[in-house]
Amino acid sequence: MGTATIRDVARQAKVSLKTVSRVINREGSVREETRARVQRAIEQLDYRPDLSARSLRSAKSYAIGLVYDNPNPYYIIAMQQGALTVCREMGFGLQIHPCNSRGPRLAEELRDLVRRSRLAGLVLAPPMSERVALLRELAAYNIPLVRVISAAEDPRDGFPCVFVDDRDAAYAITAYLIQLGHLRIGFLWGGKQHRSSPERYKGYEKALREYGVPLDEELVLEGDYSFDDGFRGARRLFGLAEPPTAIFGSNDEIAAGVLAAARAAGLHVPYDLSVAGFEDSPFSRHSWPSLTTSRQRTELISEHAARLLIAQIHGGNVANEGFSPELVVRGSTAPPRPRQ
Amino acid sequence: MGTATIRDVARQAKVSLKTVSRVINREGSVREETRARVQRAIEQLDYRPDLSARSLRSAKSYAIGLVYDNPNPYYIIAMQQGALTVCREMGFGLQIHPCNSRGPRLAEELRDLVRRSRLAGLVLAPPMSERVALLRELAAYNIPLVRVISAAEDPRDGFPCVFVDDRDAAYAITAYLIQLGHLRIGFLWGGKQHRSSPERYKGYEKALREYGVPLDEELVLEGDYSFDDGFRGARRLFGLAEPPTAIFGSNDEIAAGVLAAARAAGLHVPYDLSVAGFEDSPFSRHSWPSLTTSRQRTELISEHAARLLIAQIHGGNVANEGFSPELVVRGSTAPPRPRQ
DNA sequence: TTGCGTGTTGACAACGTTGTCATGAATGTC
DNA sequence: GACATTCATGACAACGTTGTCAACACGCAA
Known part of the structure; x- marks a missing residue:
């Protein structure tokens, strides 16, 4: 059967390529009737836009990267899951990138990653997210990024972030x-x-x-x-x-x-x-x-970071956001033994 | 500075686009002297081929997918790590795809994944890797795949695989x-x-x-x-x-x-x-x-699976491979108490 | 009638790469 | 020396999409 392209859709709907493109990208200026016809054709042919072609043509890209160097698999899987949820929702791809946070040329490594895979931006997990020098280098390369960091309050340092109030949580414990x-x-x-x-x-x-x-x-x-x-x-x-x-x-x-x-x-x-x-x-x-x-709630935190990143890419002016971990009481704590 | 393209390299090395392409792809028929000149230009400009353009033009793609539905993060991270190692080595991208193994239209979901992200093939982790109906559907869609399965010996059923001898390992314990x-x-x-x-x-x-x-x-x-x-x-x-x-x-x-x-x-x-x-x-x-x-050695197993998949894509005729887990004795086992 | 703005549509080029084919030079064969 | 074969290279089209720009139809005011 082969894969349907935008050209097939256009032929079926009897419109031009560009009109189909407009429908796909939800641009304005398409008559409702035309839009419906195109939609029908898309469904009939089970058409899916080709990500490569898309990101090749538009300077924009349709993928973000998740950068981490954290030995804790539970944390990483949760981060991935959250980012994936958002990416699927927004039609983005996700490129995972485990790396060595102490590597000597990390900024270049990440720049190359962004270039090669045409990433629209990066979500940085700790500890990369906390190395200001790295952040500055990446900013100099014009790479949009969102950090997940540990902080009691919004750092307001110009780098967008999702911050987790570890201090407050440790206080609670x-x-x-x-x-x-x-x-x-x-x-x-x-x-x-x-x-x-x-x-x-x-x-x-x-x-x-x-x-x-x-x-x-x-x-x-x-x-x-x-x-x-x-x-x-x-x-x-x-x-x-x-x-x-x-x-x-x-x-x-x-x-x-x-x-x-x-x-x-x-x-x-x-x-x-x-x-x-x-x-x-x-x-x-x-x-x-x-x-x-x-x-x-690592998964939520990561979702939020991905959303922030994509909003930033779309040119939105988005606010940082904080999360507070919650105390979970289980069996390993009890009042101390009375002094003998 | 912008990103260097193959065109810039060609200009710098004073050769045609095609010759640069040949050097990049290690095709034969390039004089040693020319190749060296092109290589130098590539390094000077820090040129990296664009994955999107590449996979758009050549029917071939330069990414594989890793499909899993396994609640064990340690296993998944190890699988990812192994696959990534091979992908980086071979210049491939890796698309992770957690999914629901009991989902009703899994084959279609994976086909869409492959089409949308232009994947060259899939590595399937258990339990997807063991559902023969699914394998058949994917084969019908002409999707190259390699399974990681539990088996005491090569199943020789036509679906390439890396098999892990759980039976032998359980025997050893x-x-x-x-x-x-x-x-x-x-x-x-x-x-x-x-x-x-x-x-x-x-x-x-x-x-x-x-x-x-x-x-x-x-x-x-x-x-x-x-x-x-x-x-x-x-x-x-x-x-x-x-x-x-x-x-x-x-x-x-x-x-x-x-x-x-x-x-x-x-x-x-x-x-x-x-x-x-x-x-x-x-x-x-x-x-x-x-x-x-x-x-x-999950990471090794996954590496092997990825290598098998890429070899298969390149048209090689590759043999399945088996791994045997090894017994690790620690403190939770000892001779039984003598009967009283 | 003319002119203008607005909404809808399409023709065409371009993104960066590789496949096809053609070309010319070098080499081997009779 | 004529011809076939191989090697090295380049010109050009094509992949599937989106950006640019122009064209057209329509309604409305002058």
Whole structure:
């Protein structure tokens, strides 16, 4: 049968190529009757416009890129899903681009990606989204972009973004632990290359301050967003003269490491130790006990970022938008044991 | 600066468009000296061929699709990564396409995808890869495809594939448990829509048979590839008059559910109960205790599938290929407690 | 009647690339 | 030396679409 082209549609509807093009692109100036005739022909022939031809001819392109370097598959899949939803809705293509955030020529790499695949713009996930130098370079290449970043408020720095209030979410978790009665709460940092790490720490700090709980630097350990650092960090905290009664891991993987270390040390979670994570990964639901954590609607965030990007490409003047993760209480937290 | 086109390269190298095209596509019949001159011009101008124009003009396309409907993000990310590696190497684009494997008009959906995005072919992940009716429809649409399937041997049914020997891997796990001394080994099925499920069961069965361990149907429960079914299944097994001393969950999620159920029942893994999973997901490394499981090199498998597909598109006559997962022994398995 | 604005339509070129075919030069064969 | 064969190269059309511009029909005011 072959594939129907705009030419076949035009012939069938007895109009010119251009008129069909107008109908497809919802341009004005087509009589209702003509439009209907063309529509019928399109359906009869099951015609679909050819993306290559389209983006070749119009300087515009009909695809965006999703750029990430994040070892967390749940996060990435959710980001992809959100972006895809919007792309399908808007008739766009999506080009995924995992990359190395520490790569030496990242800006050039992304420029080449945009050129080669004729992308209309990029959605940047953390940590690329937080490297201002990179953003500036991309802006110099005239590449439209939308960032997903961790921030307590709209940065208003000219780069459009969707911002996630990690600080507030970490505040909520810490406040919850304090309300349970915990006064010594350990904090395990995530990787410094992610802006979410200091944000989460700030939330922790703020809650302690506001509730008048002293901040003991002994209880705060640096590390990475990894199981192993959670395990190691927890072991160090257990060895303190006055160990914490609760540990807040900066993400679920860290918290999983804490759970494992607690098991190894013979501590019973949550009775001997409360543990909280961050991210609401499936792990947090399936661990034992299941983890108290913070849920961000990654898919929605990504949808929003894609929408923002496409609106920007269409020349719209669109506002940034913020999301606040919500506290999810599960079985890994409880009031501390009464002092003996 | 704008983007350099083949025309600019031709001017700079003082040759015709066609000659540049020949150099790019590694066609024969270009003098070494000319080729070098063109290459230099390409590098000076940092020229990259435009994918849209290319695929518009040549009937050939320079992108393949990856089709999946699998709730396991680790698996999907690995599949994507493998396919991307090959695509970058070969100068192809990759279109990801998550879809609903039970959708009513899947074949049409995929045909439209291929047409719209001008895909040269598809890599199908399970369970789409196992639905023969779908394969036939796609073949009728002349869509080149490569499947990733679960099979003990090359099916030789005309549809190219990469096959993973789940049966053998399940055999290895079961045999290992038997060698530890287990005689009552529970088996929790995965979802029936995945061909890997019966394959894994067959491996379990075969090991019991070969080692002369009686197969007790009471110990075999159906379910899905989910944490909850693992939890429920384990609870039922614990309630038997003569409960199992080991449980083999058809994947790591099921095994995670078993771990949780064991915790809830006060059973100490691995001393009171051995647990084995399948897949080597990060969960299996981070659970407590970490899970004995089976590792498949998903990224390699996907790479191979993509290579097979591209070779097929190029008209090569390529052989199917098999992969065997390998046994990974961790802390969740041990010899059974001596009978009291 | 003329002139003008508006709404609808089509002819044609162009996007950047590759396929087809033609051309001329170099080489081999008798 | 004549002719066939191969090699290297280029001119040109074509892929399917959209942008530009012109043309036409219509209604309305002068």
